Amino acid sequence: MMTRRNLLQAGAALGMGAVVGGAASAQALKVQNSTGEFMKTKGNIDRDAALPMNETGSGKRYRPSSRMGLGGLAAGNGFNTISSDEEILQMLNAAWDSGVRYFDTAPFYGLSLSERRFGDLLRNKNRDDYVLSSKVGRLLTPSAEPLPKRWHWANHSPFHYRYDYSAAGTRRSVEDTLHRIGVSSLDIVFIHDLSPQNSDFGDDWLKYFDEAVSGAMPELTKMREEGMIKAWGLGINTSHAVSKTLDVAEPDIFLLALQYSILDHQEALDKTFPLLDERDISVVVGAPLNGGFLAGRDRFNYSSFIPEEMKTKFAAINDVAGKYGIDIKTAALQFAEAPSTVSAIIPGARTAQQVNENIASMKVEIPEAFWSELKTKNLIAQNAPTGS
Template sequence: MERVRLGRSSLEVTRLGLGTAPLGGLFEPVSDSDAEATIATAWSHGVRFFDTAPLYGFGLAEQRLGAFLRKQPRDNYVLSTKVGRLLRPDVGAPREDPHYKGTPPLRPRFDYSYDGVMRSVEESLVRLGLDRIDILLVHDPDDHYDEAVAGAFRALQRLRDDGSIKAIGAGMNQSEMLARFADAAPVDCFLLAGRYTLLDQGALTTLFPICTRKNIAILLGGIYNSGILANPHGQAKFNYEDADASLVARARALDALCKQHGIALKAAAIQFCLAHPAVTIGLQGARTAQEAADNIAMAHAPIPAAFWHALRASQLIDAHAPLPGEAR
């Protein structure tokens, strides 16, 4: 699989990565054996970038990913996890979380302080069972901008300066605050989830020009917008919630256009995202080995140029969004 440099860092990463939120039981529980098979399938297809977080399954995704990666040569892959939430027992929490199923009896607590971030890193290393993490991202600091700048990023910069990690950044479901972080913190990369897809190109003007100018790599998650761009005909999800009727209608129009050209909507979704020069990695989540293999196949499936011309003419996407095959 093609490898590229991650922004200003020394890291080389594969163009496709595995996101592990589904392996933490997002929306439905996943067994240890299915999680291992999913990661092993991504590995066998050449994926060498893996993203996780304490939030995903309240530690479960980190544990499962670490169990597989501990068996691989450490220099053969790049690993990112996140800070900003500490996992603690919460006897008053509902038995089942609305998003993560089959999880340990822990709940995340926001903590973007310097000391909280240092504790978070130590605890992630224990769950992973590894001696180092390559990339650390400040996770979802939407309501904690000042604390993230004064505490979390200061801690991450220290860890990068002393060589403990290779790159730092933030991971969010919005582009506006990431654009602010690009000016306020010495970041190498951002994980942007769901804000540059066939349904939502909000980052096109707010974030991507800044990242291109400053050589900040974009790790793009949420490419299927929580599932609606994988299957817009079932109980479609968008941004982790039930999709509203207008979004479902647009997704179905995109699907119909794909079918006219004999291609899969998922293939168009991932290849559209990877066509933007600001996007370094396309992160694809999977909960089964078959999903992992299918996602990777979609990234390489042949798509005729006529489809991309028709997509632009349909006005279903921003007219300024770059398409595959166009000069960068």
């Protein structure tokens, strides 16, 4: 297994090094409100280091080349935070200039807003120079009526959605995405939100799963065989559908949100990752910062409710981070990227400054003693990889 140092060297060999924004001097870390300042990166930054890359040609299943990606939820005005097209394009350009070459979006993010904004950058780039993933499962239909307030899209595009996991709906969804982004192909397609955690489904999630088994899964397999896509899997917030999918299909990769972070990872390490390792299936970690909580936001995952246990754990890890001159966001990003099962992490960003701070975090040299102390204090699992 390659260490984090090996992966950084591999990235440098491929010419992926980049300049990042300056790290700030020490500040007291605290949970900010959702419109507060972004968390500054602290620590010894190796500005000549490249972003980590996956080994090319290793394993039989597809993995994105870049281990550091960009999630598209914020580009869809996620968490009801309004951003202009210009602000998002500046953020995307900052990501590109810093060496990010994996971009993940979805029709659901802002009801096409994120895909369209990603296209403002990507349609002007050489298609062979980056990895692009999006999702299927929701088809958009024109509507001027806003969605119910329980969804977190501010000023979303004038569409509603309906679920469709059929073969025809899956192919149409991929084609619609290509039109919105303005590109000729997708690398990865994730079947979106196919789990009981989806509040739209209630107790009926298995009905939708069965539709995907007979529709979306064989259709995406066919697209892979045709060369239209390189890989497919599920993009889900809980692990319920992982083993069920492995029983009936041959996915390549899973996007697991809310399942692997420095605050919550034991079940993934003990159950989900070994199941996937047996099949050489990798994981893209969504929400490595728990929806911004580990970057100082007053939300945890997709909710304003922050469990007391998570506040306590945040404070304890933050104290140890301060002792070693780093910040908790930096530790969280490197922690999420460390396992060999993980092929990429995709933290989101709304501004160029947030991107630059995240990139800087990936180039901080974290002392091994920091990770050892976290394990000694039982703040991370004893079997958690740390990339050293």
